[in-house]
Amino acid sequence: MSDGADTGRALAALALDPGGLGGLVLRARAGPARAALEVALARLPGPARRIHPDTPDAVLFGGLDVAASLAAGRQVRSTGLDAAPCHMVLPMAERTRAGLAARLGQMLDAARGHCLIALDEGAEPDEAAPPALAERLAFHIDLSETRAGDVDIALPAPADLDAARSRLAATTLPEGAATTLTALAARFGIHSLRAPLMALRAARALAALDGAAEATDNHLREAAGLVYPARATLVPEAEQTPEEESPTPPEAQDGAETDDDGTAQSHLPDEILVAAIAARLPAGLLDPSGGPSARRGPSANGGAGDRQAGRQRGRPLPARPGPPDGRARIDPVATLRAAAPWQTLRRAAQNSPPGQVIVRPADIHLARYETRRDRLLIFAVDASGSAALARLAEAKGAVELLLAQAYAQRDQVALVAFRGDGAEVLLPPTRSLVQAKRRLAGLPGGGGTPLAAGLLAAGEMAAQARRQGLSPLIACLTDGRGNIALDGTPGREGALADALAMAGRLSGDGIPALLIDTAARPGPQAADIAATMGARYLALPRADAARLSAAIGTARDDLTG
Known part of the structure; x- marks a missing residue:
């Protein structure tokens, strides 16, 4: 959101229920526009604590x-x-590593009662706060294209906020x-239950x-408009009644209730609300020709292969001052170099004998290293049924597009196809475009859908890749309608149970x-x-190779960066 009125309402709601709403993502470079909003953020209850993308665990959870x-x-x-509620301010949130994002x-x-203000200062569309962290923050405010004079946020007076805070516990929902x-979230491709829960709060x-x-329909509409747009993964199509079906009676319509006199009372979701939320969706949603992933080029997170901060081995980086946290080594040379200029003054102050080295806590420097690791994209493709040829053609095109970037990004690609009563590794991990084209030329299709077997084969390949030092990502293309269990017996109920078990594994x-989802x-x-697999869900029923490549490339850098 970038409208001043919407932003003011979001900040006021956050001031009332910071722990329940989690916080917000503010996308803006440092400047007058962001400074104006940070002034309003100072009205949040509790103390403010500023952290940084490399904050150690001792700051968050205590320690020696x-x-x-x-x-x-x-x-x-x-x-x-974590000992007392506060609101944490995280500048440069786009640089937050996965470990810190998980701990936050x-x-x-x-x-x-904690809440987080993630200040996203990314210069490019693909530079953003970690998705796992942004998902836990109710509101997303974008001021990247807003001038300072256009930021006009009106917040209630402190006394009004205190009165509203006292009413909050007794306020009910219809x-x-x-x-x-929840139904409205599903129409926009939002399948995390955090979004509707945050909208309710x-x-x-x-x-x-x-x-x-009691909250009214207008409050529900406003809350959905504040929470949903930044999380949407698809633009819903208008619902149409098939011509051969008779019009649905008013009492049976979705989102409607009927009074005693038979008059239908309109409730959410309605097409007006859907249109209102659709108008706030990010530009270029799922559009590889104009979206962030089309301009991505080499990985924003890793360049030529992922860069991974190491504490014990790798290419040495300049040491950095800081307290020992039990994970990093102390760099003795850098520590002594920092302490050396002060030895004369320290010996004189403590009457120490000549030659004694006095080291203070501020002198301690920690060693830093950097390692690089290759990534492996494992395609698990549903090759069953009458639509198999189309799905395999899309997967083939996406594999070839991603392989063209493999030399620059040090990625490898593998392909697992599942059909009939089992799964088959059609393409072992490789960067060779010639070998890939040869293996992909005659992919078989048809038969049942052993989804559990496909997930099992992809998981075994990912585990083996980890043992070899690779960073795997599984991209599964399926409609989710498995009908063959792991033991090869047909039946949708058993197949679904086995698929969920493999997803949980x-x-x-x-x-x-x-x-x-290719359905x-x-x-x-x-x-x-x-959801069981902890995977990002993307509904692309009419995806071509370019959209698949763009979507998988974005997920690759977000999930393995």
Whole structure:
């Protein structure tokens, strides 16, 4: 959102329920526009704590205080930010590594009243805050194209905020609000339940701001408009009634209730609300010709292969001052170099004998290293049924497009096809475009859908790749409608149970994954499997090779960067 009124309402709701709404992502470079909004953020309750993309665990969760321990001659432990509610401000959020994003997400999930203000300063569209972190923050504000004079945010007076905060606990939601907001989220391809839960909390906060005892449809609409647009993955098509069907009676329409006199009362979701949210969707959504992934070029996270910060081995980087956190080594040369200029003054102050080296906590420098690792994109392609030829053709084109970039990015590509009663590795990990074309030339298709076997084969390949030092990502192309169980017996119920079990196994192994729903009408089966697998879900029923390549390239850098 970039409208001043919407931004003001979002900030006011966040001031009422910071722990429930999680926080916000503010996309803006440092300047007057962002400074004006940061002034409004100072109205949030609780102390503000500024952190950075390399914040150690000791700051978040406490640990050994080296300086205090040296001064006291005994172990002194410090408390972390998780000890008391506060709102954390994270500049340069686009540089946050996956480990810190996970730990910040753990703090937000603990629901102790913390909230996070992620200041996204990315210069390019593909530079953004980690998706796993942004998903936990209710509001996304974009001021990247806003001038300072256009930022006009009106917040309620402190007394009004205090009064609304006291009303919040007693404010209720209308019956069926959760169902309608969840259905609306599904229409925009939002399959994480965090979005409708945050929209419900935002609706309660907005109702409390307006002094209402119960949230109205207008509050639900406003909350959905504030929370959903930045999370949408598709633009919903208008619902049409088939010509051969009779018009649906008013009492049976979705999102409507009927009074005693038979008059239908309109409720969410309606086409007006869908159009309002669609108008706020990010430009170029899922458009490889104009979206971020089309301009991506080499990986924004890794360049020629991922760069991974190491603490024990790799290419040495300049040492950096900081307290030992139990994970990084102390660089003795850099530490002594920092302490050397002060030895004369320190010996005189302490009457120490000549030759004694006095090291203070501020002198300690930690060694840093950098390693590079290759990435492996594993395509698990549903090669069953009458539409197999189209899906395999799309996968073939996407593999060839990604292989063309493999030499610059050090990526490898593999292909697993599942059909009939099992899965087959058609293309082992490779960068060879010639070998790939030869293997892809005669892909078979048809038969049943052993989805569980495909996930099992892809997971085994990913585990083997990890043992070899690669960074795997599974991209599964399927409609989610498996009908062959792991033991080869037909039946949708057993096949779905086995597929969910394999998806849970991949999630437990922590393997990044992307599930692309290729069904003509995306259904809940693929979304449920993606949620169990912890995978990003993307509905692309009419995807071509270019869109598949763009979507997988974006997920590759977000999930394995």
